[in-house]
Every structure is written in structure tokens, then in C-alpha cells.
Amino acid sequence: MIKLKRNDKIGLVFFLAFIISMSLVWLFEERFDQEQWRSNPGKRYKMAKNIIEQDLLDNKSKEEVIQILGEPVTAEFSDNNILIYQLGTPPSFFDEEPQELIIVLKDSKVIHVSVNQEE
Missing domain, CATH: 3.30.1450 (Beta-lactamase Inhibitory Protein; Chain:B, domain 1)
Structure with a gap:
């Protein structure tokens, strides 16, 4: 298993949050x-x-x-x-x-x- 450093974990969380939020914007856009x-x-x-x-x-x-x-x-x-x-x-x-x-x-x-x- 790959061990992630603290900064890598924080970056991954922000990246995933960005992807999820953009997906929701696209989904609900008329x-x-x-x-x-x-x-x-x-x-x-x-x-x-x-x-x-x-x-x-x-x-x-x-x-x-x-x-x-x-x-x-x-x-x-x-x-x-x-x-x-x-x-x-x-x-x-x-x-x-x-x-x-x-x-x-x-x-x-x-x-x-x-x-x-x-x-």
C-alpha cells in the first residue's frame, strides 16, 4: 500500500472536493x-x-x-x-x-x- 504524506493527503482531499463540486454544478446546470x-x-x-x-x-x-x-x-x-x-x-x-x-x-x-x- 502506498503511504501518503500529510501534504499529499490534503492535496488529494482538495482535488476530490473540486471534482465533486464541478460534477454537481454540471449536473444541476440548466x-x-x-x-x-x-x-x-x-x-x-x-x-x-x-x-x-x-x-x-x-x-x-x-x-x-x-x-x-x-x-x-x-x-x-x-x-x-x-x-x-x-x-x-x-x-x-x-x-x-x-x-x-x-x-x-x-x-x-x-x-x-x-x-x-x-x-
């Missing part, structure tokens, strides 16, 4: 689900991070975005370069402001996706 997105607009904030991190909308056309996410709440500006989707209000101790997903288009393709507080 991933984009088109059916949930459309049927439960008040809980969309849970999926917005996944949409951005996985680049699910990058270089998609306006039509493709609407096919994936449904009709936007508003299409701002006369040339329809911005699509806005309401995300609902995430639970928070401080800010209880509703959020929205902002999708910026250029030449009819998505160039930027972000989450902002509704004004």
Missing part, C-alpha cells in the same frame, strides 16, 4: 430545451447562460433564431437588427428585475447574444 423555452417563458433565465456559452445562435439567420426560440417579444429598430426575448425574473436577494435575451443581427446573421436587465 441546458437549453426548445420545448421548455416555449412552454415556460418565466423560467427562460435558467437556459440563457447555456445558449450564450454554447454559441447556439452564432451565425444563425433571423428565421433560424425564430424557428429555435419562437417569435421575439419585440424587434427593435426599423431594419430589425435586434431581437428581444423576455427571460423572466431570476431569484435574487438584491435585484428582482426581469431579464431579457438580446440578439443582435448584422447582414441577417447573429453576431452577438447577451442577457440584460429589462428597463
